[in-house]
Amino acid sequence: MEEIKIQRAAKLKEKPDPKTLGFGKIFSDHMFLLDYHAGQGWHDPRIVPYGPFMLDPSAMVFHYAQEVFEGLKAYRAPDGSVQLFRPADNARRMADSCDRLCIPPVPEELFVEAVKALVKVDADWVPNEPGTSLYIRPFVIATDASLGVHASHSYLFCIITGPVGAYYAEGINPVKIYVENDDVRAVKGGTGYTKCGGNYAASIRAGERAEEQGYAQVLWLDGVHRKYIEEVGSMNVMFKVDGKIITPALTGSVLPGITRRSCLELLRDWGYAVEERLITAEELFDAAESGKLEEAWGTGTAAVISPIGEMGWKDKHVVVNGGEIGSLTQKLYDTLTGIQWGVEPDPYGWTVKL
Amino acid sequence: MEEIKIQRAAKLKEKPDPKTLGFGKIFSDHMFLLDYHAGQGWHDPRIVPYGPFMLDPSAMVFHYAQEVFEGLKAYRAPDGSVQLFRPADNARRMADSCDRLCIPPVPEELFVEAVKALVKVDADWVPNEPGTSLYIRPFVIATDASLGVHASHSYLFCIITGPVGAYYAEGINPVKIYVENDDVRAVKGGTGYTKCGGNYAASIRAGERAEEQGYAQVLWLDGVHRKYIEEVGSMNVMFKVDGKIITPALTGSVLPGITRRSCLELLRDWGYAVEERLITAEELFDAAESGKLEEAWGTGTAAVISPIGEMGWKDKHVVVNGGEIGSLTQKLYDTLTGIQWGVEPDPYGWTVKL
Structure with missing residues (x-):
């Protein structure tokens, strides 16, 4: 070198x-x-x-x-x-x-x-x-x-x-998101799994529209079927449903996030059943309406963990965990930021001292 | 101003x-x-x-x-x-x-x-x-x-x-193209109908692979069904099948080309039946194999008209018009370039003198 x-x-x-x-x-x-x-x-x-x-x-x-x-x-x-x-x-x-x-x-x-x-x-x-x-x-x-x-x-x-x-100047507070039905961020065969500029350029309009309507982020659907959840804003997304963790599988149009990977490793270590698979917006809103959606959060380098408090989709509107950050979301945030800032021990060897 | x-x-x-x-x-x-x-x-x-x-x-x-x-x-x-x-x-x-x-x-x-x-x-x-x-x-x-x-x-x-x-230093010669089955250039809801950088970034890899395999351009399929023809390389594409002209409809993932529009106006003026619609690769290759695909060409500002002489798709390989430029392709090229270079009259008012 x-x-x-x-x-x-x-x-x-x-x-x-x-x-x-x-x-x-x-x-x-x-x-x-x-x-x-x-x-x-x-x-x-x-x-x-x-x-x-x-x-x-x-x-x-x-x-x-x-x-x-x-x-x-x-x-x-x-x-x-x-x-x-x-x-x-x-x-x-x-x-x-x-x-x-x-x-x-x-x-x-x-x-x-x-x-x-x-x-x-x-x-x-x-x-x-x-x-x-x-x-x-x-x-x-x-x-x-x-x-x-x-x-x-x-x-x-x-x-x-x-x-x-x-990232949260006033402390970590759950955000409102809505399911984007028109614009598509990425599609299988395209560049969705990469961090290339074009993905972000394509996502700006929906993000701006979401903000105008009082939402913090967009929940992206897949570009083929327009029904599977892919990401939230420019973060990966995870849900706790009936005690289990579900998150969109890395199908080619989803970014393989490093915070995502770290969360899944922690969750599996903590004994949670973790499913990386296709998740429809319908399944998600059904779970919310039947009371089985316990927590929802985004994961990414900037925010680390971003709790989701409300979700809109067409005429549906659901509140997650009473609009409060869930205990598992909080635990993930505390554990990851604890390791990152060197406040907690790092049993995984994730941190690299300069 | x-x-x-x-x-x-x-x-x-x-x-x-x-x-x-x-x-x-x-x-x-x-x-x-x-x-x-x-x-x-x-x-x-x-x-x-x-x-x-x-x-x-x-x-x-x-x-x-x-x-x-x-x-x-x-x-x-x-x-x-x-x-x-x-x-x-x-x-x-x-x-x-x-x-x-x-x-x-x-x-x-x-x-x-x-x-x-x-x-x-x-x-x-x-x-x-x-x-x-x-x-x-x-x-x-x-x-x-x-x-x-x-x-x-x-x-x-x-x-x-x-x-x-x-564009053709050695005269206008038909090119070999192949149907891209893996990479996708654009999808409905994305940015395919725009001239934004991201579309081109996403298309480079398939273009390079095509060249390595001896093809001049890629024939793009739609990102949803992976069966409808969209563009060829960075050009629009048209086919003469059984006397009729067919070209992919502007569904949101296809660029609304100005050469495309000009060709369609000329063709309709010349009395051709023109169909802007969905065209599957299967329909196209069936037409070629049954002898009904008479001509095929790309349209764009750089090349104006680019005749297609051979097409590959999976294990299929077809030759269009004996690998020669077709008479209608040639007429479109001559008419458009004649108007553009001021050699022919411009009854459409397309040209703007400085």
Whole structure:
């Protein structure tokens, strides 16, 4: 592996108030860059001062969205040390995303080393207020200055980071969601299982409509039958029904979330029956109406666990667990965030100290 | 409408040999820019020297592919004048694409005026060798420096142009295509009817696989039933079966092509029965095997008309019209290119003189 060169910023930025951090608007002093050129492969890993890209207007990323990304966090443990959560899983998933998008995969070991090196350089940016963390955004863009519809021959892999606040500034509160019947986020055979830009572009309109109607997120149905539940917003989704845990199977249009995987491992360890399978909206609303839907929550890196308190679908409207966070949802949140922030022991070896 | 400011390049580039132009790799001296900021709307239309964009690494276009584009051409007529083909249709379609992607639509009148103004400034770049033209690429990208998954509050609308060669350097020859059974380009409820980057990103892998197997293009099936024909490569597709013309209906996952529309208008004018409807791959291959499939061709701005000579699907393989271009395909090509290059009269009012 090529050595990562480090060019430090001459002047460091002023750090924001850690009590009023939002999400994804403040960036640290440095970024990691790695180039790809056909014939040369990935080369020239380097950490440089955070700054703008200069790209030709014909760069493929602007036209054909040949781009993939990842999202993970660095956490400040009580002893002041900094740790990552399952970064090798992000490296693996980015390689899968690259494969679908015809992008040469970023070497997984280099991905993890780059994340570590960058977070070390900007370790002062990892905040220490409760619930805060350093969000890490690795991404690849196609840079060929060419309008032919083909895989690009050159790419840029970049990692940027920035401190983010507690996802729920006012504590973890259940959200209202509704089942989207018109727009489709992804379909089998498409790119739904990857973190490629196009999936998110396709999802924006439904998300905006949901917000206008007073909902926090959309519950996505599959694109083929329009009846199976896939994700909630940009999170995976899980339900506790009659004591069992059910969650949509990874059928090709659902993102294989790392928080999802971690939850399922915890739940199985705790003795819950866990079913990864097709779930219709009808089954879900029937369960809710008959009182068998005990809890519902989304899982993702940003929010970790997002309890669902109300759900709308056509003319139906149901309240989950009286609109309160359920005890299992709370336990998942406490356990995962406890491990991530180094407050609880990590029997799974999920965390990686810097 | 705000006046378009023009800042001319101090030094003009050397123009390439018009006999060896490819596609999409050479760009003219200038580009058009227009900014959008929430609260201000689209503003500051200007023509400036062609040059790179400076964008924050967190710009939304790099992460969530909130981006749309158009493609059209300027043609050099025999009298030396320059003309466009149905540019208002591109403006209309871009507004539709914007709507789906939650991008504030670029005013259609401004779109057309911007194209005209830019082509006038770079009129010397419109080549005059047979079959050559100036390719025009309008596109919008989301520029918010923010990682939240929401519609951006700022955008850049840009138009770049560049001379392109005859699509078929060696004359118009039928191509081999095969039916893609695994990857899906688009699905109803998604973004298939728009020209957004994500559609193209999703299509690259199948296109590359087709080329590796000696095929020029992929014939896309619908994402729901996986049996209805949608497009060929990044073109619309038409078939002459038993004297009638059939083409996939615009069901939401098919691009409403401007060349497609023009062909259908010509064909109806010429007295052909034209059916826009669902067409299964099975129906198509049955027609081919029973000798009823007389001609097949793709339609798009780049190639205008692309005759299909052979088609593969699973273990089936059929030859269309003995592998030769059909007489109707040729007539469509001659008529459309005749109108576009100003060699034939334009009874439809499709061309717009500069």
